[in-house]
Amino acid sequence: MANKIRQVKGMPPVLPESTPNWQYVESKFRHLLQSSGYAEIRMPLLEHTELFKRSIGEVTDIVEKEMYTFDDLNGKSLTLRPEGTAGCVRTAIDNGLLHNQKQRLWYAGPMFRHENTQAGRYRQFHQIGVEAFGFADTDIELEHLVLVSRLWKELGLANMTLELNTLGTSEERLQYKKILVDYFQQQQDLLDEDSIRRLGSNPLRILDSKNPQMAELIGNAPVLLDHLGEESTGKFNRLLALLDKLQIAYTVNTRLVRGLDYYCHTVYEWTTNELGAQSAVCAGGRFDGLVEQLGGRAGTAVGFAMGIERLIMLLEKQNSLPEPERPDIYLVMLGDQAQETGFVIAETLRDAIANIRVIINCGGGNMKAQIKRADKSGAELALFLGEDEVNSGQISIKYLREEGKQIKIDQQKLVEFIRKHISQRTG
């Protein structure tokens, strides 16, 4: 045997045993969104590198060192998308979706970041994202938060924490940045190495530091919320009041700044403490400047993204994933004649009963082997067609999961029998 080729680091497959979990989460999400007026958009996985540099920010970790960037055969630099927002905005602008229009959009798919792997972190990971364009008021943020909160409820997910903050307008933030830099510069000897580096590039991120030795310094730092104008704080307070009204619990975290450059006003994270070092399951906020920055007409934008791997890991931990569906029927056939009849019967059942799950024995095998496979498949019933049944126009039915004698009925009556059996089980 030739040497095995291993998977690319951090790019695990979703194996058959877990695809039902993915389908479950995705379909919950899809139904919820579609019933709230959101339409799916599918973007390419590759974009011009420039797009991410311009939208995410040149000095962010993502752009500086985490992108899968390579030259196309014609020399153009392309990048595998590290997140969905940039591509979504670009696609929407490109196709005229944002021209004097409101849009409620969602997407799902793989994202790529060249980071070292760890629990809940992969190089190819999957996000479900939602973006709303053309909504200036905070009611759209509320809609998103309500939506996610409902998703948690429908999935039976417990212990999610919502942390909120506001970043104000870019002017307000710029002013605050100066004040913050002043503060930290005055106490530069207390800063750790990372923070000194950030002081020049991205001072807001210092507030995010997990270094316990910095906790006091950060705790005493000036708070952005105190330096915002009336309009910005008004918007934020209005959002908090509405959340109260809807009984969605939250905590205001004035140190929450998010890693991507394009955010303004509302930012938030839904977090958990059950996923090891990774806490964010869903994060988002407002990014009004981005559309114009990417060449569209100035317009507002709000959105969020959640990590599907993390969500499923959490559901697994909380034992909230549904049992996989079992087949209804495994069809056992002995002999050529029986096989012919069997396929016809299976098709008749599929025509007559919507969503029936029938497995036909393929690959031959004697009676014993076929029944073993039937058992292993998890099917409720085994149907037998042997020489006897073929000759008499009957079919044998054996219960695999419940007490009950094996019976033999006319093939004509099979549909009716199975229909009754299935409705009993589900009803």
Added chain:
RNA sequence: UUGACCAUAGCUCAAUAGGUAGAGCCUCAUAUUGUGAAUAUGGAAAAUGCCGGUUCGAUUCCGGUUGGUCAACCCA
């Protein structure tokens, strides 16, 4: 990018203070040539991730590499 631990049948794990590997599960067959979780018997399944070094000899020691797990950083 940095650090820690790990890598033996499809799966879960043994083993040898360096002497070319065993078990359980799974699978297949037979006992039962038309009846599934039991039992018994038998079979199949591994150049010990890969490359190199030390050695008479490496699964075992060393180096590298690839992958896994976890953490820092950062993020979904």
